Amino acid sequence: MNTFARHASHIRNFLHKPCRHTCFFNKQIKPKSITHQTFFSSFNSSNRFLFSSNTALDDNFPLKYPVARRDESVVDDYHGVKISDPYRWLEDPDADEVKDFVEKQMNLTKYVLQTCDTREKLREQITKLFDHPRFDALFKKGNKYFYFHNTGLQAQSILYVQDSLDAKAEVLLDPNGLSEDGTVALSMAAVSEDAKYFAYGLSTSGSDWVTIKVMRVADKVVEPDTLAW
Numbered sequence: 647m648n649t650f651a652r653h654a655s656h657i658r659n660f661l662h663k664p665c666r667h668t669c670f671f672n673k674q675i676k677p678k679s680i681t682h683q684t685f686f687s688s689f690n691s692s693n694r695f696l697f698s699s700n701t702a703l704d705d706n707f708p709l710k711y712p713v714a715r716r717d718e719s720v721v722d723d724y725h726g727v728k729i730s731d732p733y734r735w736l737e738d739p740d741a742d743e744v745k746d747f748v749e750k751q752m753n754l755t756k757y758v759l760q761t762c763d764t765r766e767k768l769r770e771q772i773t774k775l776f777d778h779p780r781f782d783a784l785f786k787k788g789n790k791y792f793y794f795h796n797t798g799l800q801a802q803s804i805l806y807v808q809d810s811l812d813a814k815a816e817v818l819l820d821p822n823g824l825s826e827d828g829t830v831a832l833s834m835a836a837v838s839e840d841a842k843y844f845a846y847g848l849s850t851s852g853s854d855w856v857t858i859k860v861m862r863v864a865d866k867v868v869e870p871d872t873l874a875w
Contacts, residue, residue, distance in 0.1 A: 712750035777798040780796045780798070787837040788839065790863070791807070791809075791810070792806065792807050819835075819844070829851045830850050832846060843863065845859070845861075857874045858872060858875075
């Protein structure tokens with residue numbers, strides 16, 4: 647049973663007092679990667695917020711959703727069938743118009759969350775539930791052993807290596823130190839069969855783009871070549 651499932655009943659029991667504007671989770675987080683910070687990151691920026699029907703939005707909560715411009719001029723012709731794509735402009739995350747639209751959405755989200763009376767209590771409860779040491783399954787490559795460990799409230803688990811089951815474990819990679827603001831995340835990791843090389847992928851600010859680097863396990867030196875995809 648994964649971490650979220652184990653604590654689901656605790657969360658339901660805790661939420662006995664509804665928010666002024668009822669909030670629901672709609673994004674499932676993979677159990678292996680969930681931490682208290684990824685949970686709240688998903689809760690704060692990627693979820694829908696439904697409003698109770700007895701709330702007078704016009705008088706008490708002036709909901710001003712940003713206007714998503716429709717560009718009716720964008721039409722694709724697939725073998726004689728014309729398909730309109732009026733929101734294609736939103737596919738360019740670097741465009742000023744898209745950045746402005748996203749910023750307005752974020753401001754609206756924050757404004758809604760500020761009206762949730764139980765939000766801070768929920769944060770404290772979830773933090774408490776996650777505040778315990780966690781180990782991933784140990785795996786062996788070559789003559790070395792590897793495992794991920796999280797002391798409890800670390801944003802990302804740390805990869806350790808040891809020469810034998812009785813040897814002292816050493817830190818091979820601490821993803822928490824990859825950036826000062828914590829925006830660089832470890833997205834993939836693999837050790838060669840002879841345990842000489844460690845390949846790992848890094849993503850920034852939740853991007854799907856990944857930069858793969860290779861580290862020599864023996865001296866922890868990172869090779870200069872990278873692979874981006």
